[in-house]
Amino acid sequence: MRGMQTGRVWCTAARLRRMRADHPGDPAMQPIILNEPFRAVFYAPFYVAEARGFFAAQGVEVRRDTAGDPNKAADNLLSGAADIAWSGPMRPMLLRDRDPACPLRSFCAVVMKDPFLLVGRGARPGFTLADLPGLSFGTVSEVPTPWWCLQDDIRQAGIDPDALDRVTDRSMAENIAAVREGRLDVAQVFEPHAALAEAAGLSVWHRAADRGPSAYTAFYATETRIAERQAEFAAMIRAMAAALAWVAEAPPAEIAATVAPMFPEVPQAALTVSLARYQSLALWSPTPHFPRAAFDQLQGAMRSAGIIKGAPAFEACVDEAIVTRALGG
Secondary structure (H helix, E strand, C coil), rough: CHHHHHHHHHHHHHHHHHHHHHHCCCCCCCCEEEECCCCCCHHHHHHHHEEEEEEHHHCCCCCECCCCCHHHHHHHHHCCCCCCCCCHHHHHHHHHCCCCCCCCCEEEEEECCCEEEEECCCCCCCCCHHHCCCCCCCCCCCCCCCHHHHHHHHCCCCCCCHEEEEEECCCCHHHHHHCCCCCEEEEEECHHHHHHHHHEEEEEEEHHHHHHCCEEEEEEECCCCCCCHHHHHHHHHHHHHHHHHHHHHCHHHHHHHHHHCCCCCHHHHHHHHHHHHHHHHCCCCCCCCCHHHHHHHHHHHHHHHCCCCCCCCCHHHHHHHHHHHHHHH
């Protein structure tokens, strides 16, 4: 199995070298303002593309700016303050459900599994979501998608999410502290909270990525910007293809060393454990092509949560054509 994976990466690397030859740096390309919604370990491929020079190798200058909030990043795209951002494909889907004329489109799949985990005290190797009733449970308050997806899983397990003893208004760090102190049984978190919790004696009980494809992060931009900046965005897509191929095979310690400047407050050991877990879960898409199954899962979760009423079409929310053009097929 390992040999087969390595062979695929060699093929990808060779293809990328051909693409670089076919798409040399275009002196007409303009600098791109890229909005990062907030800092997160599961966004590692974006940081890798920057730190390892994959954007520069494609001849595009990318100026990353941290919006600090996903809503702010969307506002910046709509106002023209930013050219492109990364975020959950939930945003174009949500906004198009409210207004079919919304111009935002997702493209270039990066995080296509759910990066959230459930952490509790003591090992629970047989834990399932059916065990949640009777436990005090802290869910993520910082962003909405993790709960939308988890509540859908809980419903499918035959449990009413509204009947759970759920804390909804604390941060992930606060919930982990509550679990450690015995004030809470289980907390929903992303990395590095889980790795840090394990180092403090807690255990990971459940990995949402085991669900399968789930559309968590891609680039997105307005249709106007996609048309205006086709060359730059295509270069960024090729850079992300290189980054995705690299993170699929690089030793986790090397990935951690590459992205460590983005996480100065996280111990290197915890960062390495975090990235090793995400790599083992195949969290990151093997290519920038957008998997329809991941889109469908997210849309189903949003519908079951009552967040959207309709079913915005994949073709209306995702621009797969720009990826096909960028990668040559």
